[in-house]
Structure formats: C-alpha cells, structure tokens
Amino acid sequence: MLKKISLVLFAVLALGVGFIAVKFLVPMYTVLDKAGPGSAPRDLALQDDSRVGAPFGDAHPALAEGQAPSENMTASETKLFWGELHLHTAESFDASMMGNKLSIEDAYRFAKGEPLVGAGGETMQLSRPLDFVAITDHAEGFGTRTHCSDPNLSLPERAACGLTGLDNPALFSIFVDGARGTAEPGDPSKAAGVYQPKLRQPLALNAFPTCRPGERAAQRCYENTYSDWARYVRLADAHYEPGKLTTLIAYEFSPALPDQGKHHRNIIFRSNIVPDRAISSFDVPNAIELWKGLEANCDKANGCDFLTIPHNSNKAWGLTYSRY
Numbered sequence: 211m212l213k214k215i216s217l218v219l220f221a222v223l224a225l226g227v228g229f230i231a232v233k234f235l236v237p238m239y240t241v242l243d244k245a246g247p248g249s250a251p252r253d254l255a256l257q258d259d260s261r262v263g264a265p266f267g268d269a270h271p272a273l274a275e276g277q278a279p280s281e282n283m284t285a286s287e288t289k290l291f292w293g294e295l296h297l298h299t300a301e302s303f304d305a306s307m308m309g310n311k312l313s314i315e316d317a318y319r320f321a322k323g324e325p326l327v328g329a330g331g332e333t334m335q336l337s338r339p340l341d342f343v344a345i346t347d348h349a350e351g352f353g354t355r356t357h358c359s360d361p362n363l364s365l366p367e368r369a370a371c372g373l374t375g376l377d378n379p380a381l382f383s384i385f386v387d388g389a390r391g392t393a394e395p396g397d398p399s400k401a402a403g404v405y406q407p408k409l410r411q412p413l414a415l416n417a418f419p420t421c422r423p424g425e426r427a428a429q430r431c432y433e434n435t436y437s438d439w440a441r442y443v444r445l446a447d448a449h450y451e452p453g454k455l456t457t458l459i460a461y462e463f464s465p466a467l468p469d470q471g472k473h474h475r476n477i478i479f480r481s482n483i484v485p486d487r488a489i490s491s492f493d494v495p496n497a498i499e500l501w502k503g504l505e506a507n508c509d510k511a512n513g514c515d516f517l518t519i520p521h522n523s524n525k526a527w528g529l530t531y532s533r534y
Contacts, residue, residue, distance in 0.1 A: 293342035349490035353434030366423035465491035
C-alpha cells in the first residue's frame with residue numbers, strides 16, 4: 211500500500227515538475243537565450259562595421275558662402291541638430307530585465323560622447339556627441355523600486371525586489387501580464403481617426419510585484435514617485451550644457467493593452483518648469499485623460515509646456531486615434 215502511495219506521489223510530483231518546466235522554465239530559457247543580455251556577444255560577432263557609414267565632423271555647419279537659405283527661413287533656422295527622444299535606462303523595468311544596467315548618469319555621459327561598456331561587454335560610443343537628449347523611462351516604474359535599497363525590508367519584499375532585478379525578458383512578461391490593465395481592442399478595419407468607444411481600465415499600482423508585500427506597500431510606491439521624478443529633473447539640470455547638450459526633461463506614459471499591445475507616448479517638457487509628479491497609466495487610462503492632467507498641472511503662464519509623441523501605433527490595436 212505504501213509503495214502504491216509513494217508511486218502516486220512520485221507521479222504527481224513528476225507531472226508538477228514537468229508542467230512547471232514546460233510552462234515557465236523552458237520558455238524563460240528560450241527567450242533568455244534569444245534576447246537576453248548573454249546574446250549580445252553573439253550578435254556583436256555578426257556585426258560588420260565596414261557596412262556602416264557614420265557621419266563625422268560638424269553635423270550642423272552654417273550655410274556655405276553665397277548659398278541662399280530657404281525662402282521662408284533664415285540661416286540660423288536651417289541648422290540640423292542630432293538627438294534622441296526615446297531612451298531607457300536601468301530605471302525602466304523592461305530595460306533592466308533585458309540586461310540594461312546603465313544609469314541615468316551613464317545615459318547622459320553617453321550622449322556627450324563618452325564610451326560605455328554594454329551588457330555583453332562591448333564598448334559603445336557615438337561617432338559624435340548628441341545635441342539634445344530626452345531620457346524617457348517609464349513613469350509606471352517611478353517609485354516602484356525606490357525602497358528596494360532599504361536594509362530593513364521583509365523577506366517577501368526582498369524577494370519581490372530580487373525577482374524584478376533579474377535579467378530575463380520572459381520573467382518580465384510574466385510580471386507585466388500580472389499587472390496589466392484591461393481594454394477592449396479597437397476595430398482595425400476602421401480608418402484611422404474614426405471614433406471607437408472602447409473602454410479601458412488602468413493598471414493597479416498594488417498589482418505591481420514590488421508594491422504588493424509589506425505594510426502600506428502601494429502607498430509607499432505612490433509617495434516615492436515624487437522623489438523619483440524630482441531626481442530626473444535634478445539630473446537633467448545637472449547635465450545641461452548650454453550650446454553643447456540640451457537635456458530635455460521627459461518620461462514615457464505606458465498604458466498596457468491586451469496581447470502585448472502598446473499605446474505609449476513620450477512626454478517631453480519645454481523647460482525645467484514641470485509638474486511635481488509624472489502622470490502615469492496608474493493614474494489615468496488613456497491619452498485624453500493624460501492631456502487633461504498635464505494641462506491641469508503644467509502651468510503655461512509660469513513657463514511650463516509639453517509635447518507628447520506616440521510610438522508603436524502599429525501595436526495600439528486601432529486605438530491610437532480613439533477618444534478612449
């Protein structure tokens with residue numbers, strides 16, 4: 211009898227291990243091997259720099275002598291500036307789990323032309339420094355890991371912080387799916403701009419892995435969003451070099467849609483006069499409410515102004531131009 215019970219328990223255990231392996235471990239390993247930081251040296255070995263023609267020298271020279279400017283533009287308006295308006299650091303949950311461990315300060319140094327060593331060990335350097343840069347880390351990550359350096363965290367809190375610090379894109383997908391809001395997909399057969407009254411529910415802050423365990427966990431994450439955003443503003447000001455590098459204060463608004471859909475927008479401010487908190491999809495579910503919140507908190511009379519730039523519209527499931 212005991213032998214039969216042991217065999218049954220062994221079979222159940224084996225089935226459980228097999229299920230976990232097929233459901234989680236094998237996909238995680240496959241994704242990690244394909245897109246994880248360990249793939250960087252392999253990809254680098256396939257790179258053929260001889261096929262890349264990078265521009266060197268002065269990227270925005272003055273008009274040549276005798277060259278007439280455009281009919282409606284002066285010579286000072288015809289300069290070309292090179293920059294970056296969508297950049298993530300280790301502060302972004304997705305970038306960190308895919309191997310990016312470079313900081314905000316690293317990003318600014320890279321924009322200034324300094325070399326950096328990537329996750330795969332390769333040295334990266336721009337052919338010329340940028341003229342402007344906007345670091346657009348996800349606002350949804352602000353405040354969610356600020357407390358992870360606290361030495362007095364409980365065991366569940368330490369476990370959550372540890373898991374979100376691992377390098378594995380598949381693990382990232384599991385976490386994000388657990389915190390994903392709900393939305394009705396738009397009808398892709400309708401022309402762009404056609405009103406589609408589709409409902410969406412925003413993400414819940416307490417569904418984020420690091421904002422679940424611990425006393426007042428979600429409230430703590432919310433309160434930390436203020437200090438995190440203030441740090442971005444402070445560092446942008448610190449690295450601003452007039453005439454050399456314009457550091458635009460910015461962030462990414464990243465509401466989630468079903469089936470890995472995206473309805474993201476980069477929010478870029480005109481100056482260092484900005485709201486005291488970045489509005490994320492934890493606060494509002496869509497672009498209309500985002501714009502309302504920005505208008506209410508960005509005082510134009512005091513010098514605050516902003517620009518929002520959508521991206522990945524091809525994965526917005528027909529909702530990019532919807533009011534909802």
